[in-house]
Amino acid sequence: MGSLLLVLVLVTCFVGLSAWQVDRAQHKNDAVDAADVEEIEPFNEVMEAQAPMPGILADQRVSxxxxxxxxxxxxxxxxxxxGDKGYWVVTMFAPDGARLGAPAGADADDKTIAIPVLRGFTTDEQTAxxxxxxxxxxxxxxxxxxxEGPKPGNSLPEGQVRTVSTSQLINLFPDLLTYSGFLIPExxxxxxxxxxxxxxxxVPPTTTREEGGFDLQSAGYAIEWLIFAVMALYMWWQLLRDDFVRRRLGSDSDTQDPASPVEYVVVKSAGRSSIDxxxxxxxxxxxxxxxxxxxxRSRRGRSADGADSTNTTPTEGN
Incomplete structure (x- = not known):
């Protein structure tokens, strides 16, 4: 009964963990549905300068x-x-009524708040x-x-960078305060x-957010927890069955079953280092x-006609 109680506790935990993983698998859809990025929001209500951008704001439409x-x-x-390889032109844009998300120091009033904006694309470097x-x-x-993450661009001409990284832009334009994001105009x-x-x-806007759908990884974990629960029950059943069989056959007794005698063969005498x-x-x-x-050993002789003969018994004289 003690082992049964332990198994029931384990099975309950495993089933609960499986249900939790199923909930996580569905949460991917819930998160996408909760973020209505298609609705246009005022920019200053969703973005603050000098503050991290929540991932839920990716692809959010703003005015x-x-x-x-x-x-x-x-x-x-x-x-x-x-299909054409070329250049992005990214220009800083100063929004009206911009807000700071965190204290930026005493010199913040002397700086302009601006956000990078993708103005367009060209295949010609000089045009860009x-x-x-x-x-x-x-x-x-x-x-x-x-x-985007910063990448070294020491080999590039002046005025070019490899990524749209605010950390790099701040170094290029020290008189500006910027955001943890950039804008792709519609x-x-x-x-x-x-x-x-x-x-x-x-350059048309593209979707960077993960699409909705059932999270297969979490669903796989849910199935694994159910397998663990079934294995716990199976192991308990096997132990119970083995104990029942031992009791049924009387194998837990200290006496040997006379119906099943064991034969022993002695191949080496006590005290000897080798087998006889x-x-x-x-x-x-x-x-x-x-x-x-x-x-x-055998004794060999030669018969009168010259053939070999073997004597196995001693001979006596006349």
Whole structure:
């Protein structure tokens, strides 16, 4: 009964863990459904400068107004659009009413808050380097993209970087405060819109968020916990069955069953360091000398007609 109670506790834990993994497998859909990224939100309500960007904000559509900082611009080589390899042109954009998410020090009032914006794509390096945004008010609808990790770009020309990394942009533009994300415009209006202009092609927003669906990894873990529960029950049943069989056959008694006698064969006498060759001969059927005994000697003679003969008994004279 004690072992049964232990097994029941283990099975309950295993089934509970399996249910937890099933819940995690479904949580992937719940998280995607909870983040309504298709609804356009005011930029300043979802993003704060100098603060980490929650992953749930990836691909969020936002609306904002502000102006370009034309001199604060970088070119990102190695990008692909419609199968053509070329360059991104990323220009810093100062949103109206921007907010700081964390204290930035006493000199924060002297700095401009800006976010990187992907203005367009071109296959020509000179066009990318010479393109500039116009000055003036801009209204924009865009999608938030997560910033990329920094990569060394010492071999690149001045003004080019390998990734859209805010840590690198801060070093390039020390007079700016920025965000943990960048914007991919959907549309822009105003005289200074500057999206897909000046020789640049429009870059459509892409989805970086994981799609919904059943999490197969968590589902696999759930099945494993159920297998552990079945194994615990099976092991308990086997132990119970073996104990029942032993009691049924009386194998737990100290007496030997007379119906099943055990035969013993002594092959070496006590005190001897080797097995008796005669005993080994009886066990194997081979001659004793094959097991170390002395080979019997025979006497040979020659008969009167010259043939060899063997005498096995002694002869006596007349």
């Amino acid at each position: 904002l107004s502000g102006h370009w900082l034309p001199d604060n611009q970088v070119v990102v080589p190695g990008r692909v659009l419609d 380097m010479e393109s500039r945004a116009a000055e003036g008010p801009v209204e924009m609808k865009a999608q938030i993209g997560p910033v 549309s822009a209006s105003g005289a200074a819109a500057s999206i897909a202009t000046d020789g640049l092609a429009y 060759p005669e005993v080994m001969s009886g066990l194997t059927g081979l001659p004793a000398h094959r097991h170390g005994a002395k080979k019997p």
